[in-house]
Amino acid sequence: MTTVQELIQLNNTKRSQLTRENLKYYEEMLLYIRFASGRSEQQTEELLLELLEHVLQAQQEGRTAAQVFGDEPKAYCEELIGEIPGETRKNQLLFSARITLLFLAVSSFFSGIAGAGMYYLFHIGSGQTNFHIGSALIVVSMDVLLLYLFIMTVLRWVKASTFKEAKPKKGLEVLQFAGISTLSVGLFVAVLIITPDLGPAASIPTLYLAGIGIVLYIISLLFKRREISR
Amino acid sequence: MSLRSQLLKGILEGCILSIIKQQPTYGYELSMKLQEFGLTDISEGSIYPILLRLQKEELIAGEMRESESGPKRKYYSLTEEGQAALLDFKQQWASIKAPVDRMIDREEG
Known part of the structure; x- marks a missing residue:
């Protein structure tokens, strides 16, 4: 089991590999999703790391975060937040x-x-x-x-x-x-x-x-x- | 949500279950497989809300695991309920696919 602390740590380290443009896009998503209240912290951090991994791999293949997640990050984040299980x-x-x-x-x-x-x-x-x-x-x-x-x-x-x-x-x-x-x-x-x-x-x-x-x-x-x- | 996107979502869910059944998969790999099969219209990011929902419905289970070559990733596998849901999807799909194909064939022929 990977703890929330470890997930956040991992996220912090990996985030530095993003290009400036991707970092800007991803960090806004991260802020928005992390500050959604009442969601399971564990699930939230697992999701954030998953999204980060995805952007990193797409980046290696020459695609940007905007191409991966679309031009409406806010609506996309709302959709994700709606599916994250609530905290007990x-x-x-x-x-x-x-x-x-x-x-x-x-x-x-x-x-x-x-x-x-x-x-x-x-x-x-x-x-x-x-x-x-x-x-x-x-x-x-x-x-x-x-x-x-x-x-x-x-x-x-x-x-x-x-x-x-x-x-x-x-x-x-x-x-x-x-x-x-x-x-x-x-x-x-x-x-x-x-x-x-x-x-x-x-x-x-x-x-x-x-x-x-x-x-x-x-x-x-x-x-x-x-x-x-x- | 429009009927069109609802329909697509249902089908996409079935496809995701099917791919995960073949072997435990992580998000990026899953989206690449969907593209390889030709579902190129679907934006890469759209699998994540679905993965979350399938987890919530306990059709799939996610587990953080070290991969052989890469970093720690969340791998998804099918649960027993997931197996049943996939079977259900296959039947429903067959019941739609055949009649639709027949209709289109007649129109073209």
Whole structure:
């Protein structure tokens, strides 16, 4: 059984053998198909590698990717995506849970390290983190929701920008992405500020947050092992 | 989908099953064989949606395998259901082919 990781690795290596024209055509297909949500990852990667092999062989015989797959790559990709089996519910749930845990792990770890560092190195703050349990729960769930919206927006944006005849300027794309990111960060902070104090107050040493981050990260690794490729 | 393309798709499915039955095949090889037999109008890429559907219907099974001379490839083989579907296709094809041939022959003769 070839794992998804191995398939992606193989794809990355082989892709470099494509001519510039074929690479451009193939990579758009790859983006479009890979970002189709809810499809079996294993089947998707097997298909992508298969298509790549086909282009490579056709290339050796002097045919281009456009000749192999036709002049309507978007419609062709939609047709392919429609036939790829869906990811199992279980894997989808495990994946979302893992991403959520990773997000919480990273934010918790770095706020712990940053907060503790400020205190121990520069004597800024108290080295303690004070919070209200109710508010903390609201902030965490709102932030997870925002993360979900952020990922969805980026995916949709990437999908919408593939197969465009006239590519928007690179600078504009960077600006758009920066805009989406800034808005998201702003919203994360806004949630933190707007949420009123609710529930009993609590206080823990800020460094503990880093520890919590590590624990959450380990749990997310366990989730990863439970995801079964199919 | 138009009737014409639906008809062609059904026939193409049958052809693919038949080629895979003769020996496990990978995508590129399959499309070359279809061309060798003279189905040159069919674009190379059109086999992949069909291969995906045949897998989903469990008529064929794909397996990543090292090939003797080349890289790791996905080889397709016929399942038991696939054998039955191919038999079914052959019967249906025979029941269409003979009458159509007779009609065309009479018109020409």
